[in-house]
Amino acid sequence: MALEGAYDPSPAQWIREQVELYESSGGTQGTTLWDTGLPVVIVTMRGAKSGRIRKIPLMRVEHEGRYAAVASKGGFPRHPVWYFNLRAEPRVDLQDGPERRGMTAREITGDERDEWWERAVAAFPPYAEYQEKTDRVIPVFVLEPEPSAGPAPADAPARTRN
Known part of the structure; x- marks a missing residue:
């Protein structure tokens, strides 16, 4: 299910x-970072403070249906604002070309981060x-597909509230 709510475009003109372009073309244009020609995806998230929808292009780092979101901010001393958005609300939508899907973001460390960092570089x-x-x-972060929605199998255990 797609994230819903009021959308606040980025204050950065190139991102807007x-x-x-990416969305209006159905994912057929604007699919590369303009100054490099390397592929990007669009990640839609909820703002941590405002609760409003935010969208950003991120480098396409994909492996077996999962994606990395690298909070580099060009090597600046502080994390990008979107880092805090994902920490507060890990549910995101990802558009890779024409394909859109719901994903869950998970910050990674240790060996798993090292493996994804190599892919990112x-x-x-x-x-x-x-x-x-x-x-x-x-x-x-690793963005992983949300489990498919649908009825639980008949033999699945019932969920209980603790």
Whole structure:
């Protein structure tokens, strides 16, 4: 089920324009980061403070139907605002070309982060430079498909409230 609510476009013009082109074309245009030609996806999330819908293009780092969201902010000392949005509300929508799906974001650490970090740098080599520019460890989230909605199997245990 798609996130619903009032949408606040990014204050950054290039982000607004890219999201608008990507979505208005059904995912057939605006699918690459304009200055690199490398593929991006659009991630829709809920703002942590406002509760309003936010949309951002992120580098496409996909593996077996899961995606990485790398909170690099170009190596700046602080996390991007969207990092806090995902921490507060991990339910997101992801558009990869024409395909849209509900996903859940999970921040990763340790060996799992290292594995995804390698994939991220392979997809977008400047991530390595960004990490060198900052003292913070650049956070990585894995976006995983939501379980398909539908009735539980007849033999599934009933859920109880604790």
